[in-house]
Amino acid sequence: MEIFKADVVIVGGGGAGLRAAIAVAETDPSLKIALVSKVYPMRSHTVAAEGGAAGVKKPTDSYEYHFHDTVGGGDWLCEQDVVEYFVRQAPIELTQLEHWGCPWSRTADGHVNVRAFGGMKIERTWFAADKSGFHILHTLFQTSMKYPSIKRFDEHFCVDLLEDEGRCQGVVVIEMGTGEFSMIEARSVIIATGGAGRVFRESTLGGIVTGDGMALAYRHGVALRDMEFVQYHPTCMPVTGLLFTEACRGEGGILVNKDGYRYLQDYGLGPLQDKPKNKYMELGPRDRLSQAFFFEQQKGRTIEHPTLGSVVHLDLRHLGEAYLRERLPLIYEMAETFMGLDPAKDPIPIRPGVHYTMGGIKVDGNCAASLKGLYAIGECASVGIHGANRLGSNSLTELLVFGKVAGVDAARNAKSLTPGKSASLLKQAEATEQRLLALKTKTGGTERISVIRKEMAQSMEDGCGIYRMENTMQATCDKLSELRQRFKNISIDDKSSVWNTDWLTAIELDYQLDVAQSMAHSAIKRKESRGAHQRLDGFELRDDVNYLKHSEAYYVAGDVPRIAYGDVKITTSQPAARVYGAAGEKADQERKGSHA
Amino acid sequence: MPDSQKIIEIEVLRYNPESDKEPHLEVYKVPFSDDMSVLQGAQYIKDHFDGSLTFRWSCRMAICGSCGMMINGIPKLSCETFLRDYYPNRIRIEAMANFPIEKDLVVDLSGFIEKLESIQPYIIPREPRSLDQGEYIQSPEQFNAYIQFTSCINCTLCYAACPQFGLNPDFIGPAAIALLHRYNMDSRDGAAAERMELVAAEEGVFNCSAVGYCSEVCPKHVDPANAVNINKTNAAKDYFLRFLSPKGGSK
Numbered sequence: 001m002e003i004f005k006a007d008v009v010i011v012g013g014g015g016a017g018l019r020a021a022i023a024v025a026e027t028d029p030s031l032k033i034a035l036v037s038k039v040y041p042m043r044s045h046t047v048a049a050e051g052g053a054a055g056v057k058k059p060t061d062s063y064e065y066h067f068h069d070t071v072g073g074g075d076w077l078c079e080q081d082v083v084e085y086f087v088r089q090a091p092i093e094l095t096q097l098e099h100w101g102c103p104w105s106r107t108a109d110g111h112v113n114v115r116a117f118g119g120m121k122i123e124r125t126w127f128a129a130d131k132s133g134f135h136i137l138h139t140l141f142q143t144s145m146k147y148p149s150i151k152r153f154d155e156h157f158c159v160d161l162l163e164d165e166g167r168c169q170g171v172v173v174i175e176m177g178t179g180e181f182s183m184i185e186a187r188s189v190i191i192a193t194g195g196a197g198r199v200f201r202e203s204t205l206g207g208i209v210t211g212d213g214m215a216l217a218y219r220h221g222v223a224l225r226d227m228e229f230v231q232y233h234p235t236c237m238p239v240t241g242l243l244f245t246e247a248c249r250g251e252g253g254i255l256v257n258k259d260g261y262r263y264l265q266d267y268g269l270g271p272l273q274d275k276p277k278n279k280y281m282e283l284g285p286r287d288r289l290s291q292a293f294f295f296e297q298q299k300g301r302t303i304e305h306p307t308l309g310s311v312v313h314l315d316l317r318h319l320g321e322a323y324l325r326e327r328l329p330l331i332y333e334m335a336e337t338f339m340g341l342d343p344a345k346d347p348i349p350i351r352p353g354v355h356y357t358m359g360g361i362k363v364d365g366n367c368a369a370s371l372k373g374l375y376a377i378g379e380c381a382s383v384g385i386h387g388a389n390r391l392g393s394n395s396l397t398e399l400l401v402f403g404k405v406a407g408v409d410a411a412r413n414a415k416s417l418t419p420g421k422s423a424s425l426l427k428q429a430e431a432t433e434q435r436l437l438a439l440k441t442k443t444g445g446t447e448r449i450s451v452i453r454k455e456m457a458q459s460m461e462d463g464c465g466i467y468r469m470e471n472t473m474q475a476t477c478d479k480l481s482e483l484r485q486r487f488k489n490i491s492i493d494d495k496s497s498v499w500n501t502d503w504l505t506a507i508e509l510d511y512q513l514d515v516a517q518s519m520a521h522s523a524i525k526r527k528e529s530r531g532a533h534q535r536l537d538g539f540e541l542r543d544d545v546n547y548l549k550h551s552e553a554y555y556v557a558g559d560v561p562r563i564a565y566g567d568v569k570i571t572t573s574q575p576a577a578r579v580y581g582a583a584g585e586k587a588d589q590e591r592k593g594s595h596a
Numbered sequence: 597m598p599d600s601q602k603i604i605e606i607e608v609l610r611y612n613p614e615s616d617k618e619p620h621l622e623v624y625k626v627p628f629s630d631d632m633s634v635l636q637g638a639q640y641i642k643d644h645f646d647g648s649l650t651f652r653w654s655c656r657m658a659i660c661g662s663c664g665m666m667i668n669g670i671p672k673l674s675c676e677t678f679l680r681d682y683y684p685n686r687i688r689i690e691a692m693a694n695f696p697i698e699k700d701l702v703v704d705l706s707g708f709i710e711k712l713e714s715i716q717p718y719i720i721p722r723e724p725r726s727l728d729q730g731e732y733i734q735s736p737e738q739f740n741a742y743i744q745f746t747s748c749i750n751c752t753l754c755y756a757a758c759p760q761f762g763l764n765p766d767f768i769g770p771a772a773i774a775l776l777h778r779y780n781m782d783s784r785d786g787a788a789a790e791r792m793e794l795v796a797a798e799e800g801v802f803n804c805s806a807v808g809y810c811s812e813v814c815p816k817h818v819d820p821a822n823a824v825n826i827n828k829t830n831a832a833k834d835y836f837l838r839f840l841s842p843k844g845g846s847k
Binding site: 039040042043044045047048092095096098099100101103104106108109110111112131134135138142143145146154177206207208239240242243307330333334337338448449450492493494496497498499500501502505 | 612613614615630631642643644647648650651652653654655656657658659660661662676698699700702705709712713716717718719721725727730731733734735736738739742743746747749750775779782784785
């Protein structure tokens, strides 16, 4: 097996991984960085983010506002000290990206422009038309080429972490083009593998979003925190789940039901507004909007489309073609290409789809996990800024802010340690190689990977959707246990070494089943409703007495996860009623009054 | 759900270097529905008939740039190309032209990545600026000068379309030149002169025979042919100005 000796290894070449790599390189150019990605970095799913990245920009805005929007938006399950750091760093990192060439959209006087987003009190979302993630990712990828100390392992798939003397000391990877295993030694290991939303059926996510890094850390004893909180984005293309950005609403798009009625006014987001008003109506948070769709469907007020199923309409027509082409060009093209309609002339049928994993690998404010030497950043991590519901445009900023934090601390950590014992690490790596080769070469299996994957995804949607109940969640937990057993009997058609995606997909499915279990078991144990975790079986209210807690799922070999609970860090924002629209404005006034 | 009454035949160029001497065509009968993309057709084959069928894909929405292939001989993104536009005829999918095939529809992109790296695709500041000075100011004119050339998703369809790249794999090619042009045209950047050497070099713009097919197949309307053309003019100008000034004529 080939051995590569690095100082810092980063698994994942999306926005977070690239930002971390650059931070390590800038902190100390003498450190050797290995950047591992199962796709060429510019294919990473950061590329698909559309709307933008949040950071205080306007003189009327403040860090305090961004903090309160985020903590309230997260239904008070955020780590408030981490959010405080995050909102202060946000504009610095977004400016840094501008210096690196990111083509942020601008005002007529040449400054960076900002747009409105759901749940945000003031416009603070920096955007590059509706391809913000694409531009952030390409800017970071291209900028990373400046640094000779970053050695990329493109199209390399990470299959294990290496641990010795209580520290994480490297990773095992498969070169996808050859099927060869290598070991990468490093004194700091950063996981930046993104989310896990593909465990659900209808999602906005790319095929690569399979929770790899979450499963790797979990199997090494690190907790997955708050995994029950899965975000449904309210405006997705039916069937495929492709995303119509929240910026559609930020720019003035409205949602109507089959009667042409702006139904959000019935769900605590009103009263009706003629013009977009922050934190009202369509500019409410994602969880509330997706939940409103669910009830519209229950009441029979959705549009029943022959092939698309139940939908409501996203109406952009009043914005006009010229404005839509300028601000939402990707959305325009997607509507034309994938749905055969013209958003300047036709309303767009949409429904909610799975979009984001709020939870992830439990890390502290330095992005360090409980396993020494291990860091996690971005969607795979739970650093604590999203709580029970992420606000749109906070996650792109998170990649930058915490990518840098992790990079700087990983560099410091690597410099403070001497290299580990290669022989011991190699032994582990070889054991992993044997285990995975056996998975590929074994014969006589009868289960198809695609069948297990589909059953898992359907079951997650049935049990862990927008609204949840004990019996359906239990059915999902049972189904996942069954699929875990059936996975042992899979058959892999492809026995070759070169580009064996059949085999790699099986390894991904193994990761997905672990992550799905952590979600379903965390969900069934949370007997309250908070943010994106909503129940309809007697636990409809938030219960701060018992559940103002982070869930922590721990891996148990051959069994279901063990669920424990951890404290939530509260600094200045005590839990309060989470209200939007006119009620939200009133609560804001009262809070100001009590501070006066 | 696919309507089981309708079937479309998908002919796939298969190649496994461990068992095949030459690439060969295989035909699969796939249940067809109106909303299925070519990518979904390929996924159906992999999921139901043969797990060894190999292709790259991810986002499904024409932004990650992974899923390019030849579809009836034309380079296209398979996620935004629909089977309905070919049904009831048989459709043929093959690996992107002009690249070495690694397996089935997967081609070797390492040469393209090296080209990207070679053009210094990052801001080399004309005037360094600290973060506390805030963002650079760019007028709408300055912004419009480069924004179109930022839209490249690196799908490499333009290379599959480029006859000159087919003849000379060292040609840095349409996408890389468009990206080079993107940085040269950015008011924040001051390294156009450095990049000019590559533009005018043996592997540079003068390989182009102005066929323009690259721009035709570009799914993001980047118009790389235009970028190449402008740089031919720039390089020629630069060449003549070198006689007048030892520093060359680039800005």
